[in-house]
Amino acid sequence: GISLVVAPDANAAAAIVADRFASLITANPQAVLGLATGGTPVQTYQQLVQKVQQGQLSFQSVQSFNLDEYVGLKGDHPQSYRSFMNENLFHQVDINLDRTHVPDGAAADLADQCQSYEAMIREAGGIDLQLLGIGLNGHIAFNEPGSAADSRTRLVDLTANTIQANARFFDTIDEVPKQAVTMGIGTIMESKGIVLLATGEGKSHAVERMIQGPVDVELPASILQQHPSLTVVTDPAAASQI
Ligand code: GLP
Numbered sequence: 001g002i003s004l005v006v007a008p009d010a011n012a013a014a015a016i017v018a019d020r021f022a023s024l025i026t027a028n029p030q031a032v033l034g035l036a037t038g039g040t041p042v043q044t045y046q047q048l049v050q051k052v053q054q055g056q057l058s059f060q061s062v063q064s065f066n067l068d069e070y071v072g073l074k075g076d077h078p079q080s081y082r083s084f085m086n087e088n089l090f091h092q093v094d095i096n097l098d099r100t101h102v103p104d105g106a107a108a109d110l111a112d113q114c115q116s117y118e119a120m121i122r123e124a125g126g127i128d129l130q131l132l133g134i135g136l137n138g139h140i141a142f143n144e145p146g147s148a149a150d151s152r153t154r155l156v157d158l159t160a161n162t163i164q165a166n167a168r169f170f171d172t173i174d175e176v177p178k179q180a181v182t183m184g185i186g187t188i189m190e191s192k193g194i195v196l197l198a199t200g201e202g203k204s205h206a207v208e209r210m211i212q213g214p215v216d217v218e219l220p221a222s223i224l225q226q227h228p229s230l231t232v233v234t235d236p237a238a239a240s241q242i
Contacts (some may be wrong), residue, residue, distance in 0.1 A: 010199040012219035014043035029061040034130030045089040059095035069139035070176040070177035072105040103181040114153040130191035138206040142182035149186030193229045208241035
């Protein structure tokens with residue numbers, strides 16, 4: 001079932017999520033983390049960086065797997081999700097970069113890349129705690145509406161809405177990749193725990209449908225209702241339609 005936590009503001013919401021990851025890593029220094037990109041998790045990563053800088057936390061033995069990556073962008077492209085993770089978290093903490101995994105959207109054989117990503121997650125023993133955001137249309141990672149509940153890591157087309165929403169990170173909308181490699185909904189559902197962070201009025205409709213709507217592939221996040229350990233953390237604005 002879903003447990004919903006409405007924090008007083010976005011910063012407090014990020015603190016709840018950061019504390020959840022910090023407790024996991026403290027209890028299990030070799031934890032396998034599932035990480036996310038986008039505007040939403042930035043504050044969470046800042047708070048984790050602070051804990052490391054204050055000597056309260058160490059990432060040195062963790063492993064991480066990111067949800068997704070744009071197709072066609074090399075890891076060193078400034079808008080790649082690999083670059084995002086390096087800047088916002090990995091380069092600021094004591095993590096071993098060899099133990100951080102982001103799909104390679106520039107791989108020559110993307111189907112093979114997807115299969116080996118799944119295999120690496122399995123070999124790591126599965127993901128202990130997966131961080132998620134939510135798209136305006138209810139997508140999780142890059143699983144757009146219509147994605148199957150049992151979908152695996154694969155190549156996907158982005159919807160026009162998602163390309164538009166993510167254009168703010170690029171100079172022009174034409175630079176936004178139209179495809180991505182993403183963990184599937186089935187992959188995400190196998191995480192032992194999931195914490196979904198949503199902030200801002202813009203997400204309120206998707207959050208309401210995720211929690212109160214029927215389980216419907218047209219709102220991919222609603223499938224998470226069937227996960228045994230899902231915590232949704234929001235600010236008041238994102239919870240305003242519940
Ligand atoms: C992107 C990412 C998702 C993210 C979502 C929301 O498309 N692939 O993982 O959750 O958009 O992003 P933001 O947090 O910037 O609103």
